[in-house]
Amino acid sequence: MKVSYYPGCTLRNKAKELDRCARECAQILGFELCEIENWQCCGGAYTSSTDEIATKLSSVRALKAAGELDRPLITVCSACHNVIKRTNLAMKEEEFAGKVNAYMAQDADFTTPYGGETEVYHYLEFLRDKIGFDSVKEKVKNPLTGRKIAAYYGCLLLRPSKAMAFDDPENPTVLEDFIRALGAEPVIYPARNECCGGYVVLEDKDSAKRKSATVSESAKGHGADSIVTACPLCRYNLMKSGSELPVVYFTELLAEALGAKEAENG
Amino acid sequence: MADNKKLKEDVLAISGVNVRKCMKCGKCSGTCPSYGEMEYHPHQFVSMVESGDIEKLMQSESIYKCLSCMACVERCPRGVEPGKLVEAIRLISIRRKDANRLTPDRISELLDEDMPQQALVTAFRKYTK
């Protein structure tokens, strides 16, 4: 099965592991991530204001490219996912889509207008809804038995839930089910859907540090030995806040359990 | 006063928020992770927009303290979406001439070698027009 893939800029630079593991594991799990051509940065943040058109064009182009191949679009980074999914929903509104398509009509390769037809999945959602965690479990070579892993959702995967439709925004289960499928024990702690401080870290390091410290302390307090995330910025903030627990990407965990790393090394 | 009226209309139009839905329960401010850093709190954004006090909000540092984490939007029992108001006011503020919060020449001092690109592009989107 071939799916369109939008890696995003961070996965090309600071979060290469997140990207590499995602691709390798996909192969093991029987689907191929086909990177769309000439993708542009999503902008990192969705702007909810109704008069922001230009900032959404890069997402729409990616969605359109996937749609033209009649494939779903998969993202891995939480931020890209948030931006692209919310943009896709906005494109289902006629008035907004009309404005965006009017812009896009000036592209040299413009053919047909886009109206939010492409299906957008986060990699985790795709595993849950299309591959099935039972199938993932069957492919596990090195079960992560005995590990106590805290799933960190942050905000971008879950909120706003009406647009993201990803999981229960207050009591999510997808990452916990994922952790269980890999043979480890999920640790449920209340700060798992609280914000890490996000981009504010750029100008207010202390603010971000306070928020991230709350998260890692809550995870530790509930007995976790590591934290798993899908977001490079969450990971960065947690690490910089002095988290005593290691913070890993979910695809790294998946690669470890599926034995993808060994395959490469050996 | 007339200016504030126009500002209020702009905020309501680009945020798409209906401030009249607010029942003044304060759940947004009970939820907000940046409450302590804000001069005006989420529930005050709603009531101040309703009363047309936009200029004060635009001048306040509070608009840069919001993390856009959407917890207030998610938990509001009335569907008011205070976070979208903060965003609209910040946008109106930075769209003014020479009002960019962040300029490219400051980047190098703010960066460290581990910081993901995501932080930078997001901040640019939030802080500059």
Add this chain to the structure above:
Amino acid sequence: MQRIGVFVCHCGTNIAGTVDVAAVSEALKNEPGVVYSTNYQYMCSQAGQDIIKNAIAEHGLTGIVVCSCSPRMHEATFRKTAAAAGLNSYMVEIANIREQCSWVHKDMKTGTEKAIILGKAAVAKVNLNAPLTPGESPVTKRALVIGGGIAGIQTALDIADAGFPVDIVETKPTIGGKMAQLDKTFPTLDCAACILTPKMVDVAQNDKIRIFSYSEVTDVKGFVGNFDVTIKRRARYVKEDVCTGCGACTEKCPQKKIPNEFNLGMDNRRAIYIPFAQAVPKVATIDLDHCNMLKNGKCGVCAKVCAAGAIDYNAKDEYIEEKYGAIVAATGFNPISMDKFDEFAYSQSKDVITSLEFERLTNAAGPTGGKLLRPSDGEHPRTIVFVQCVGSRCDSCAQKGKEYCSKICCMYTAKHAMLTRDKYPDTDVYVFYIDVRTPGKNFDEFYRRAVEEYGVHYIKGMVGKVSPEGGKLMVQASDLIDNKQLRIEADLVVLAAAIEPDRSARPLATMLTASMDTNDFFTEAHPKLRPVESPTAGVFLSGTCQGPKDIPETVAQAGAAASKVIGLLAKDKLMGNPCVAHSDENMCNGCSTCENVCPYGAITYEEKEFRMPDRTTRIRRVARVNEAVCQGCGCCTVACMSGAMNLKGFKNEQILAEVDAICR
């Protein structure tokens, strides 16, 4: 040709403010058949009615049109007026120029124009009206009350007190409802059981009342005065008339780990159980889903220990059919699920509970014997946070919770807070509120006592998140008066969950053809003037199935519903509605479409002999309407493909004449 009189009402300024009433009566003078037309300030007043009566006599009127308010308001009034003047009641037509005209228009020109058109339509219809005579039907002098909570109990007792037999159908093994689960009742703090259980005993001992517990209504046919109801009596595997309620079986049953519904799952019961000590009927019930004997034939302990020999493993569900003259819905409420509000961590911590669970935790017959202990560790909580309005007053666009105020939470939370401070003065109690709503006799005084005498901390604000950390509950909330964000380390968090109608209400409403609002509360016939009647004749409403209510209001409404039932059952015969369907047998082709669409089962078919023009006879299948059963809904007239079916008083040609008049 009819001789028609037209009477245009000003309704003070209600109509005359937006409609030029003189112009309307003048314009309608020229309509076919109209021989007299006038207008008057209040047509419904005695003087107004006299104008109508005199005109009927003086001008020999054969039909009248009253241009006034909605027929729901005064059609009956003007029909009586006409009858008093010797005119058949069904020769009266109402043109609604108030609700459908003057109230919705602002401009006099538009309003007047529309009023004239509506008047013309009514005149066109009266021209084709024919006198009708209502039939009579007998009344079955027995009432059915569906639901055995305090609402159903009070209604049944009051009906029985007037001498009429009543049956109560209750889905649970015992009557008592939610009130039986409460500890104390506001604002007087008398114990709920102490005031409820004597009423339950009265019900049990009243020879006019039968209780069908562990039962449900599965089918309702018929109409006011003559309902045919099927009741499913679920097998309880214990002979009700043999069981003495000794409880020996409930102590010996080896299945011990079944969550006890009565204590909201906070302790366990056996597979054979009596919900609580004062249950009525006081008989055991076997829970089919958990009994080993019933599931795989391995056990039989209860049968061995039962001295009375009441256990019957072979019992089957039974269906019984009964006739009733009146039906009362008293299906009650439940707290909503907290699934969509997990920011309060209800699913994540045992120490986050609902207010109903709090009632059980403080009740002497509850899981802790009445000691207020944390469900997680059995410790006494030192700091308790109450959160009001959880799931109430939500906007629909938030896609969770209910839009209405649940009404009872402010008072029961004040009660919980006060009682906690009274019994455990070392406990800090916080109540987060949006508004404190206490309109009721001695209600606000009660809330003020909680604050002033008992030192409960009332904080205007809302809890944003509850985080279970280190055996405590970190409560993050806003204090809007002090403009602060608070963090309170609590031991127990109590959520005032919104209430919603019981799930059985919706299917019941369908069976009764009773209307409901978007929240599944039963709709009353008139929100102010007929608050305990459903718009469906013979169906009455008692308690929270009609809207959120506290106990005093529920009891008052239960009594009111009973008095309406008594008024109905006191009649020997009911005047029917003559506007019923009628089939023209010469046009009927016997296709059965009408029979299939009739919601009342009023249409049957018969084989009938027809003489043909050539003097031969032919037997054809034709529809026959049982006029006593037909409610005049008109489904059949629309469905009939051959045009044979017509509704008396609303014939197709009458409706078309109205449409023609409007389009003219």
